[in-house]
Amino acid sequence: MEIVYNDEKLIKYLATAVQVDPERPVLVDKYLNDAIEIDIDALADSAGNVVIGGIMEHIEQAGIHSGDSACSLPTRTVSTRCLDIIRSWTTKLAKRLNVCGLMNCQYAIIPSGEVFLLEANPRASRTVPFVSKAIGHPLAKYASLIMSGLTLPELGFTKEVIPKHVSVKEAVLPFEKFQGCDILLGPEMRSTGEVMGIDYEFSGAFAKAQIAAGQKLPVSGTVFLSLNDLTKRHLAEMGRGFRELGFNIVATSGTAKVLQLEGIPVEPVLKIHEGRPNARDMLKNGQIQVMVITSSGDDLDSRDGLQLRRLALAYKVPIITTVDGARATMDAIKSMKNKSIEILALQDYFEPANAPQKLQAAQAAP
Template sequence: ACSLPTKSVSASCLDTIRSWTTKLAKRLNVCGLMNCQYAITASGDVFLLEANPRASRTVPFVSKAIGHPLAKYACLVMSGKSLADLNFTKEVIPKHVSVKEAVLPFEKFPGADVLLGPEMRSTGEVMGIAFDFSLSFALAQIAAGQKLPFSGTVFLSLNDLTKSHLPAIARSFLGLGFNIVATSGTARVLELEGIPVERVLKLHEGRPHAGDMVSNGQIHLMVITSSGDTLDQKDGRQLRRMALAYKVPIVTTVAGALVTAEAIRSLKSSPIQMYA
């Protein structure tokens, strides 16, 4: 998901991005739109990946978020108008929060894993708008076809690299009234933290297993990350495909799990408002 204004990028990183982008545009003599892609490390280092003198799919999203038709402005500038002529000389920081979410057509490709990589897989984009990030994220998920449950059971299966985040994720959903089920390694971590959890077998460990719970409608949300173990990778892939087939919402990152819990909390406390 993409948020405007940003939720996680620091002010210093934003200043760097603004400065570099301005310098690039001037040095390349760009007139119109320019699309830059940056990467930011956990320590706050900014890296420029690429700069393209063209629009991107983010332009319509940003235009709607700030209330200005950027593609139209770019065409007018390229035809001789100035930004001053268009009364568009300052950065617009909206009071509301807009979240863009990709629409991923995994159900149309039998056998494809829902884990995301660096390649482009989306076939469209949607957006949610509200006055806080959590509700905007929730609305974007609904628009993308991900129906978030208000109650039921959450299945957790995290790899060793992300297990340190398990207690926070589990407590977030427990606080919303959900039950937690988990495979052995994940359950062990939660039990050591005193967090109530029901153990369930992995697919290769026998039956009834996690897949049976999915097909029986006993799991209402899945948080599952990839693992290095061959059997676990195979199990994870099958479970993610089953979640897709049975329309169980699935989250594959720690950050996604935490914000999904907050999104559900927002939906439960804030009724959705419709604007014509």
């Protein structure tokens, strides 16, 4: 699968990526720009009872495979109206399909608020272990018992759990093991595992998930920005966000020009093909602590951009390739600057009477 933005890319894809003949049709879907993707797991029994297990909001926009995208439970930005639609449609689907056990659905919400059903799978999803830990209920066990003849009321699971804490799932990607492989995320899944962070705030949970996934987020230094034309409209927000966190900004010419017009201090840096010293030299010299690169997908990016992304990977410099990932990273860095990361046992999040005292004790400890 591939997302194509113009006729030239479509022709290249058809010429190099697939064989096209009557026996091998090509499926073309309309891409939903700037859409939020939602995952939902639900349980249904033979008596027609349906209970929502958990609703997850993807951090990266629709277009990144759900297995590669980070996600948050509960949702962060989805309106109550959209959540009600998603719950209603999922319940009706489970009943109409006579699901007995687990079901997973994926939705997309475009900026206007319109909800699209992407797919409905009457089976367990890879999200079930994450949701089970987030809400404190073993969904796979419940599904097995339901398929053996028990009902949801008999199991005592009759209502969706909305936890007071925030859980973030992050994908673990194997790019270091594959030399020359680009690290850009897309509609084809590449992750080989996942980790989870839990906190009472999203920013803290996301920071913990990044640390668990091997991303060492810096709290100071220099950020390198290089955004394609489709995402340049987010530059001012991103530039101001990193400046407020105390970071210096370096950027390639086009990105730097936009930031300068917005009055944001930035140091222009040469692209690799433009001469030296360039961004590659800065990476090697330890002058860049975090990188945000959104790919243009052209031939130049396939050379220069690929080199930079692979070099950042080799030098263990955190690299973010989506706008929403950059926003979440800024939130996480802000949280890390304002307070130290504290660890609670998973069980403590489900003991409301004990959790605050244990958290206070952990924060007071030297």
